[in-house]
Amino acid sequence: MKIASIGSGHMGAALGKRWAALGHDVMFGSRDPHSERIKLLLEETGSNAQAGTISEAASFGEVILLAVLPDAVEQVLAEAGDLDGKILINCTNRYDGRSADEEVRRLAQNARVVRAFHTLPWEVLANPQYEQGTATAFLSGDDPAAAAVVARLITEIGLDPVDVGGPDRMAKVETAIGTLWGVLAPRFGREYSLSVLRRQEPEADAIR
Structure with missing residues (x-):
């Protein structure tokens, strides 16, 4: 798959490296692509x-x-232009009271926007393995097919995708995670993470 990372800082670099190592073709988009x-x-x-x-x-x-x-x-996003049905993974965050999700949905021209990776520090994305289990990556989006593609990319790098539904539900998840971050990050540092444990649904034949 061809994956573009618009942004080559900690988040973009961590994910781009992981996907390239798995065989995906990755292009880092930058205003200065020839910089050192x-x-x-x-x-x-x-x-x-x-x-x-x-x-x-x-x-x-x-x-x-x-x-x-x-x-x-x-x-x-103005420089990116018309995205013509491409899947856009929004992992940006705002800290001024405005919604990063609403902003990107408004500005991304014809993109299929999926919200993901923004609830995890880049250190976890770079090294998601824990002795106790698999870290959860929450995602949301209105396009089920686009969300399924992103969920697969999440799984490939060793994270557990949990689709929470639409933007309103993701906003509640973000609030909860922000509260937990304020309590737990001072104790455990930036590389702590969360895992959603759920029981497997019983097979239909087994409950008859």
Whole structure:
């Protein structure tokens, strides 16, 4: 699969490296794709990675990860242009009371937006393995087919995808996780995570 990461900071780099290592073709979109920082990132990521401008990355990717700072969202999506049914994974966050989900849905032209990865620190994305179990990555979206693709990409890097439904439900999850972060991060650091444990539904034949 062709995956573009618009943003090459901690989040974009961590996920891009993981997906490239699994054999996906990754392009990092940057305003300066020839910078020394991007050259180093490409060396670290390997032969499945390349870099381009934001518009080149948007054209390249079947799936596009939006991993930029909140103040850059509007300009970056304007540069990306018409996304023409592409899957856009929104992992941005805002801390000023505005909804990062509503903003991206409003600005992303014709994209199939899925909200994911934003409830996890980049350190967990880079190394999601825990002795006690698998960390959960919450996702939401109005397009079931797009959400299923993102869930598969989540599973591939060793996380447990939990689709919480639409944007309203995700907003409640974000509030709960933000509250827990304020309590638990000072104790456990940035690499603590959450896991949703659920029982497997019994087979129909077994309950007859």
